[in-house]
Amino acid sequence: MFSKIKLGYPNLWFKTPDPSRVLDIITSTVSRDIYTIDFANGFSKFVDGQWKPILIENPAYPDNSPDKYITTFDPQVSLHYLTTADLPSPTTYVVNISSSPMEAVAPYSLILSHYKSSYRKAFWSDDLSLMPLQLLFVSSLECPEELTHLFNFIEDSLPSQQELSVIVNHINDSAHNQLTTAEQIKEITHAGLGLTESEFIDVCLMSVVSTARLDPKYIYDTKMSSIKKNGILEIIKPSISFRDIGGLNNIKDIIHRTAILRKDPEQSKAFGVTPIRRLLMVGVPGTGKSAICQATAAELSLDLARTGISQVMNSFIGQSEANMRAVFKQIKAMSPLCVWIDEFGRDLSGGSSSSHVDGGTTDRVHGEFLTGLQELPEESFLLCAANSLDSLRPEMLRADRFDKIMFVGLPSYEERKHIFGIHLSKIDTDHQYDYDALAESSKYMTGAEIVSLIRETKFYVTSDSLRPITTGDILSYAPKMKNILWNKNQQEIVSMYQYALHQWDWASDEQFKDAQEILHKTSSSKKIHTAAWK
Numbered sequence: 001m002f003s004k005i006k007l008g009y010p011n012l013w014f015k016t017p018d019p020s021r022v023l024d025i026i027t028s029t030v031s032r033d034i035y036t037i038d039f040a041n042g043f044s045k046f047v048d049g050q051w052k053p054i055l056i057e058n059p060a061y062p063d064n065s066p067d068k069y070i071t072t073f074d075p076q077v078s079l080h081y082l083t084t085a086d087l088p089s090p091t092t093y094v095v096n097i098s099s100s101p102m103e104a105v106a107p108y109s110l111i112l113s114h115y116k117s118s119y120r121k122a123f124w125s126d127d128l129s130l131m132p133l134q135l136l137f138v139s140s141l142e143c144p145e146e147l148t149h150l151f152n153f154i155e156d157s158l159p160s161q162q163e164l165s166v167i168v169n170h171i172n173d174s175a176h177n178q179l180t181t182a183e184q185i186k187e188i189t190h191a192g193l194g195l196t197e198s199e200f201i202d203v204c205l206m207s208v209v210s211t212a213r214l215d216p217k218y219i220y221d222t223k224m225s226s227i228k229k230n231g232i233l234e235i236i237k238p239s240i241s242f243r244d245i246g247g248l249n250n251i252k253d254i255i256h257r258t259a260i261l262r263k264d265p266e267q268s269k270a271f272g273v274t275p276i277r278r279l280l281m282v283g284v285p286g287t288g289k290s291a292i293c294q295a296t297a298a299e300l301s302l303d304l305a306r307t308g309i310s311q312v313m314n315s316f317i318g319q320s321e322a323n324m325r326a327v328f329k330q331i332k333a334m335s336p337l338c339v340w341i342d343e344f345g346r347d348l349s350g351g352s353s354s355s356h357v358d359g360g361t362t363d364r365v366h367g368e369f370l371t372g373l374q375e376l377p378e379e380s381f382l383l384c385a386a387n388s389l390d391s392l393r394p395e396m397l398r399a400d401r402f403d404k405i406m407f408v409g410l411p412s413y414e415e416r417k418h419i420f421g422i423h424l425s426k427i428d429t430d431h432q433y434d435y436d437a438l439a440e441s442s443k444y445m446t447g448a449e450i451v452s453l454i455r456e457t458k459f460y461v462t463s464d465s466l467r468p469i470t471t472g473d474i475l476s477y478a479p480k481m482k483n484i485l486w487n488k489n490q491q492e493i494v495s496m497y498q499y500a501l502h503q504w505d506w507a508s509d510e511q512f513k514d515a516q517e518i519l520h521k522t523s524s525s526k527k528i529h530t531a532a533w534k
Contacts, residue, residue: 002154005030005136008090009152010115012136013143016156017196019096022138026094033087035078036094042071043078056081075107082133083111089131097139105147108135112150142322155325158333159197164189167197168214171204180214191220194227194334232323233330234306235337238298245291246422246447247415251281251406251507255296258381262300276403278373278382280344281507282389283408283500284493286448286485289385290342292408292507297338300381305330305337321364328372336379344386373401407500410486410493410518411447412510413439419450427458429468437471441478444486453481494519 004012005026016022027034027046034046035054044051055069056077062068072078075095082093097104105112115132122130137143143151159167168188172179180188192200200219207218224235242252254276261268261275268275279296281289297304307327331339376382389397397405411419416439424433442450454469457477461469486493497515506512 002026002029004152004154005092005134008119008131008134010119010132010134011112011151012134012154013151014136014138014154014156015140015142016138017140018156018159018198019138019140021159021197022156023094023096026092026136030092033091034094035082035091036096037073037075037078038096039073042073043081054078054081079108079111087133089128090134092134092136094136094138097137097141101139101141101144102147104139105137105144111135112147116150155329158194158329159200161186161189161193163197164192164200167201167204171201171208172214175208178213179208184214184216187216188214188219191216192223194330195223199223199226227330232307233327235334236294236297236304236306238294238304238338240291240294241298242295244422245288245295246418247411247510248288248292248408248507249509250505251279251292251408254279254404254406255299259299259301277376277378277380278384278402278404280384280386280397280402280405281408282386282405282504283496283507284410284446284485285387286446287408287410288447289408290340291447293338293340293383293385296381296383297340300338302336302338302381303334304340305334306340306342321368324365324368324372328368328375331372331380332375332377335377336381338381338383339376341382341384344384405504406507407496407504407511408507409497409500409511409515410444411450412508412514413443414510415447415508416442416445416450419447420454423451423454427468429470431468431470434471438474438478441475442481445481446485449481449485453478456480 002025014022023036035044036046036051037043041051041053043054043056045054046052053071056072058065058067058070072081079093082091095104095108112135115135118130118132122128122132137151143153165185168180168185172185188204192203195203203219203222204214206222207213207215211218227233227235242255245252258275261273265275281292283289293306294304331337373382384402417435420433420435420438420442442453445453453474457469457474460477461467461473497518500506501515501519506515
């Protein structure tokens with residue numbers, strides 16, 4: 001994070017929600033002369049662990065002031081001092097921006113281009129004495145787009161668990177160790193991962209006020225509420241497991257094996273085995289891809305972080321890309337997580353039309369997504385769900401992007417029986433359901449349509465005669481479902497099956513066996529164009 005500072009890059013824009021924290025880290029890790037200007041101390045230098053004001057000649061002395069030397073709060077005066085004084089190289093001048101970025105940068109605008117040129121000259125001449133003053137602008141806001149060509153950029157990482165533990169210990173010490181125990185500190189700091197320093201301090205103090213202690217549950221719940229309000233990432237506690245999903249034996253087996261390997265990473269490493277970390281599911285809508293994401297998180301004992309490309313898109317220039325960076329930054333801070341990217345194929349289309357349609361925003365978001373994907377922490381698990389991949393760029397499906405691409409098709413006969421069994425077992429009744437008859441009546445239905453059929457049957461039967469539903473009730477309502485998805489999108493589904501047979505792994509052995517029947521059923525129809533899936 002601080003390598004560009006240590007290298008002496010001349011013009012740096014450091015975006016962070018915690019300017020004071022950043023300044024503390026810089027002064028403790030970067031060995032050089034560091035100056036700043038703020039409203040409290042004016043123009044100051046960091047000396048012996050504290051900021052000491054710099055005294056400059058008073059232009060009003062002796063006519064209008066008795067003081068020959070004064071402290072200045074004027075950025076231009078401080079900059080003049082630094083550019084004319086004989087300073088060691090490199091020297092860093094930190095500018096905290098608390099107002100409009102354009103107004104804050106204005107006093108330095110003329111010298112920014114000059115410093116970039118001076119840095120280049122110092123590089124090619126191998127003369128460190130030519131290194132210019134390092135200007136470091138620290139702000140919670142993005143650099144104005146018209147000034148980006150003048151800066152190198154640094155984005156702050158959120159506090160680590162170790163940093164958060166220092167805060168917890170400080171609060172607890174001030175209360176004579178009455179607010180928590182040493183055993184709970186790890187739980188508290190884990191609950192706070194993903195918060196900025198100021199947010200974590202605030203929520204800890206609120207926990208003390210509300211619960212009279214540092215309560216990890218209070219901190220976690222408050223954090224989740226804050227993230228949800230942000231709107232670009234949702235953290236979910238999984239509410240279903242693979243027991244709640246019918247069929248899909250292959251994908252269940254892969255996740256189960258992955259869970260075993262993750263529990264003993266050292267042993268896996270010793271045998272040269274790498275657990276699966278990135279899985280792309282593509283297939284027919286309503287076949288359980290979303291449910292698989294939740295169940296996978298439960299199997300791996302992880303929270304589920306859900307987002308979608310459409311959630312990060314914003315009408316303001318540059319904000320969509322910033323949102324995508326923020327999503328992955330949050331994921332990294334809260335890792336390990338099971339990360340669920342929804343509507344993957346639809347929202348990551350990109351393509352050459354992006355520059356004409358949205359000024360290239362989709363292309364830039366696409367780039368930020370690929371960067372985030374490559375930098376995803378090893379302990380996190382990525383699941384992407386898509387109903388279509390025809391608009392994705394080839395580089396998105398490269399071998400190193402995903403460990404597996406799995407196709408989820410229409411549930412097989414046995415899987416339909418299993419789905420009916422899961423949902424009908426929740427009904428308090430003495431009736432013995434005929435699952436064979438129910439599976440036969442729901443041919444070509446998706447899992448979502450079967451659930452909808454059960455729900456609709458219960459609604460009409462129970463409201464009419466106040467009794468539990470029977471097999472006969474479901475069979476009488478089944479024709480009314482009309483297999484909407486299959487009847488409307490038969491050609492698209494068949495096209496997916498044709499491509500999946502040659503290119504993808506199958507989430508279910510039963511569905512793989514059914515594929516030939518589905519393709520044979522439509523073989524007499526016109527040949528489906530499959531180029532879009534290649």
